Amino acid sequence: MSAPTQDPLTLSLSVNGETHEVRVPARKLLSDVLRDDIGLTGTHVGCEHGVCGACTILIDGRPARACLTFAVQMEGHEVTTIEAVGRPDTLSALQQALHEEHGLQCGFCTPGIVVTFEHYLRENTNPTAEDVRDVLSGNLCRCTGYQNIVVAVLKAAARMRGELA
Amino acid sequence: MKPAPFTYHRPASLAEALTLLLRHGPAAKPLAGGQSLGPMLNMRLARPAHLVDLNDLIELDSLRVTEDTLEVGALTRHHRLANAPEVQRSLPLLGAAAASIGHYTIRQRGTIGGSLAHADPAAQLPLIAVTLGATLVISGPDGSREIAAADFLQSIMTVDLRDGELITAVRFPLPVGDLWAYEAFSRRHGDFALVSVALSFSRDAEGKIVALRLGLGGVDTVPLRLPEIEARGQGRLADENTIRDLAIATATAIAPEDSEQVPAVYRRELAETLVVRAFKAAVNREEGA
Numbered sequence: 543m544s545a546p547t548q549d550p551l552t553l554s555l556s557v558n559g560e561t562h563e564v565r566v567p568a569r570k571l572l573s574d575v576l577r578d579d580i581g582l583t584g585t586h587v588g589c590e591h592g593v594c595g596a597c598t599i600l601i602d603g604r605p606a607r608a609c610l611t612f613a614v615q616m617e618g619h620e621v622t623t624i625e626a627v628g629r630p631d632t633l634s635a636l637q638q639a640l641h642e643e644h645g646l647q648c649g650f651c652t653p654g655i656v657v658t659f660e661h662y663l664r665e666n667t668n669p670t671a672e673d674v675r676d677v678l679s680g681n682l683c684r685c686t687g688y689q690n691i692v693v694a695v696l697k698a699a700a701r702m703r704g705e706l707a
Numbered sequence: 708m709k710p711a712p713f714t715y716h717r718p719a720s721l722a723e724a725l726t727l728l729l730r731h732g733p734a735a736k737p738l739a740g741g742q743s744l745g746p747m748l749n750m751r752l753a754r755p756a757h758l759v760d761l762n763d764l765i766e767l768d769s770l771r772v773t774e775d776t777l778e779v780g781a782l783t784r785h786h787r788l789a790n791a792p793e794v795q796r797s798l799p800l801l802g803a804a805a806a807s808i809g810h811y812t813i814r815q816r817g818t819i820g821g822s823l824a825h826a827d828p829a830a831q832l833p834l835i836a837v838t839l840g841a842t843l844v845i846s847g848p849d850g851s852r853e854i855a856a857a858d859f860l861q862s863i864m865t866v867d868l869r870d871g872e873l874i875t876a877v878r879f880p881l882p883v884g885d886l887w888a889y890e891a892f893s894r895r896h897g898d899f900a901l902v903s904v905a906l907s908f909s910r911d912a913e914g915k916i917v918a919l920r921l922g923l924g925g926v927d928t929v930p931l932r933l934p935e936i937e938a939r940g941q942g943r944l945a946d947e948n949t950i951r952d953l954a955i956a957t958a959t960a961i962a963p964e965d966s967e968q969v970p971a972v973y974r975r976e977l978a979e980t981l982v983v984r985a986f987k988a989a990v991n992r993e994e995g996a
Contacts, residue, residue: 568712568713592746604815606812610742610816676811677810679896
């Protein structure tokens with residue numbers, strides 16, 4: 543029987559391939575631990591009940607809401623955040639397409655959208671606009687009206703397939 | 708929007724999870740995908756003193772197809788249900804319903820056992836389970852028991868699950884009719900449906916409806932299977948007249964709640980419309996239209 547864990551806990555978390563040791567209570571959300579304790583503020587906190595998608599990260603390579611996950615659950619799992627995607631001088635194909643197509647304005651929702659579609663486009667290399675809209679329904683954006691995000695995701699998908707320069 | 712304090716447990720086996728749940732009784736909540744419990748914790752609508760994390764019980768993330776059953780482990784995520792070839796072959800209605808749950812990211816985490824235990828009256832998987840006569844396998848301190856989904860779901864977020872018990876699997880009887888549809892109406896894509904319809908049937912050599920199953924979500928405190936409508940449709944041609952008659956009879960048979968936001972008459976009309984759409988979708992899919 544595993545011993546019940548007493549607060550605060552000392553956790554060893556693997557984030558973007560690096561191991562971080564943090565001391566946090568069990569009730570602390572992964573989104574807050576990423577931002578407050580590890581200093582990775584690219585993961586944004588919007589609604590804190592799983593609706594807006596701004597805090598989307600990858601758990602073992604699959605998208606998840608960091609606000610519906612407790613950091614304590616992530617021991618033994620690999621967490622990937624927006625900080626692992628591209629670099630300011632070498633954007634990922636998706637980031638580049640969002641930049642070119644004006645797929646963001648204020649940028650608050652963008653990290654969640656990028657993380658979601660970085661995964662999705664690996665699972666689905668040739669999506670239709672309808673497919674993209676279905677997935678994008680999980681991320682709220684109050685600036686763009688979504689149209690340019692859809693265009694950018696399709697452009698990135700085409701580039702990743704090697705069909706577009 | 709931060710949860711109240713709790714003690715976190717991460718059992719490595721089903722036996723350990725059951726022991727923890729029995730020991731802490733009503734003070735403990737099992738945590739599976741967390742896509743419904745998470746928001747409830749954050750909003751402090753739920754404040755369990757103990758959280759028992761089931762995510763290491765990967766043996767419960769399973770699909771098994773035999774001649775007469777599709778058995779889905781309780782920890783199977785919606786995304787897997789929506790994409791697994793064995794589900795698409797044996798029970799495509801279940802896969803389509805799973806594919807419509809919430810959003811892509813939510814489906815990566817949410818589980819079938821969690822959805823049934825949560826028992827939202829508008830949710831997809833309880834509706835499919837009731838419509839197709841699924842059986843839940845529940846483990847507890849006295850071993851395991853089986854219960855029909857329709858008996859398990861008692862009311863809004865109220866189920867027959869006692870202290871120290873966990874759903875371990877859901878068994879869907881096979882085969883089911885080869886024509887099927889899941890139709891739902893919600894105000895925004897990915898929101899909970901106001902009304903949803905699950906439909907399954909076959910056509911005999913003369914084109915007549917056999918093995919008809921019809922269930923509705925969002926029109927009562929639990930998903931409803933409508934045996935009297937099924938009997939009414941049995942043996943008739945799935946033509947315009949029959950479909951219209953069954954849709955009207957369905958709207959008459961239900962007694963949805965009346966609220967300012969959603970009047971009962973609106974849910975009735977939605978039910979009628981969705982039954983028509985479901986039959987047409989099922990027939991069109993078969994005919995490749």
